[in-house]
Amino acid sequence: MNLPEWLNIVIRSFSLLIVLFILTKILGKKQISQLSLFEYVVGITIGNIAAQTSTGVKDNFFYGVCSLLVWTIIPLIISISTLKNKKLREIFGGKSTIVIKDGKIQEDNLNKEKYSVDNLMELLRKKNAFNIADVEFAVLEPSGDLSVLMKKESLPLTPKDIHLKVPSEKEPQTVIVEGKILDEPLGLTGYNRAWLEAELQKLNVALDNVVVGQVDSYGKLTVDIYDDKIQIPKSQERALLLATLKKCQADMELFTLATQSKEAKQMYKKNSERLSNMIQRVEHLLNE
Template identity: 65%
Template sequence: MDIPQWLNIIIRSSILVFILFLLTKWLGKKQLSHLSFFEYIAGITIGSIAAEVSTGLETNFFHGIYSLLVWTAIPFFAGMLAIKSKKARNIIEGKSTVVIKDGKIQEETLTKEKYSVDELLELLRKKNAFQVADVEFAVLESNGDLNVLLKKEKQPLTPADLQMDVAPEKVPQTVILEGEIVDSALAASGFTRAWLDVELQKLNVAIDNVFVGQIDTYGKLTVDIFDDKIKLPQSKPRQSLLTALKKCQADFESYALQTDSAEAKDMYNRNAKKLQNIIKKSQYLLNE
């Protein structure tokens, strides 16, 4: 039974997509980002071969697969050789070149790299460098990226310049995703579901309405809700303080009920009453 051409094309294409996926995974993530000359050439050729094998029904399918394997092996082994030898790496991947030094464009280098002044200025603007004279060094990397070092007086001030100690930044944790709590991220941030409930109450948002909720370095919860037309309430520091005091009081009362130690129970109850008195005396100041 002969397979219809349209079905044959679908089957060939499906198989090739799977094979290309495996071959690309074998080459590694570099093939998806910074391409060497070999990888650039191989990528174009592999795509052309795959297209021909998919639609060229008169050609032998397995001959195309063999060709794909060869063209995948070339950049793979070239990359392995580049890792082993710096000389080979310079030939295969190219070398970085200085195109601006001490605020002056290196015209010969720029011409050698086949870049025009306009293209260089465009790359500089992408690095927030709008004047050549402000640049100490500009290096054109082998993958075509331009890295720029501004002159010292043109660099923005940093806490280190002012001899200031700053707390290290932490990775923001996504604790709510499409209305569901991500417990692993919540635990990594050092908070609990009870804390999350209090923060959502401050924002007057139900968890089912939260598309994405994240905790930043300083422990602040920010949310993006499904309905963008709904306006989130502005942060009210005094109201937040009142809520925090009430939560502390509730925690003390809860601890008192949970402990079997008479001494601890008395301590929790005393502190809960102290907080209750503080809240009663200051509530008119904290209500906004």
């Protein structure tokens, strides 16, 4: 039985969609950025062959539309169907694959995904993991990305680890763009134009020479200027504040040693310890 040409195109397009899906599953989870030059060329060629084969003709607009509809509608149906069906998601979207467990590479899983050890090491380096022994767990996601869990002893120290409370930070506000002050974000910082102009004077920078100016949650203004040859002086306010606090703490210790009064000695010692604890909590902020 001879089928209409447009129906043949629909059937060919649907069949090729299935074939391409199977071929993609065979090729593995590599992202475009992870493909070798040869694999990239092969992918382009396969796509071109599929496009030519699905339509069979170049000049018939209707047949081309039929093919495009198949290539659009079928993936859309699959996308909707997988939202509430886990098995379908695993079939069409793939499953996560464990490639490192307890600091050891799972070679069988790596081979199934067509990944070499060099591919894995490249992905680990992108996650700042240069030593496999430091990795507790690594999973290759269906998207081709690598999720890495570092061992506890290899994680960087955080304020939470030493029970140090630090103030929360808000996003910096861009208050100057191309020499123009933005009043709305400036108002969100709690400062005004007079303060901003005073800060620019401290940096010895003219407003019209500023490309971008930002104010962080601590009220520090940083600017990028057009003339990169000009060296912008760093603000010394925080350093002076830290030095003043340390001087006060040192004075308290001297008063403790100098006084003969027991009550005064205890008072100076107690306040010196309080000041020392406060300096430890804020020193990393004032050194920035």
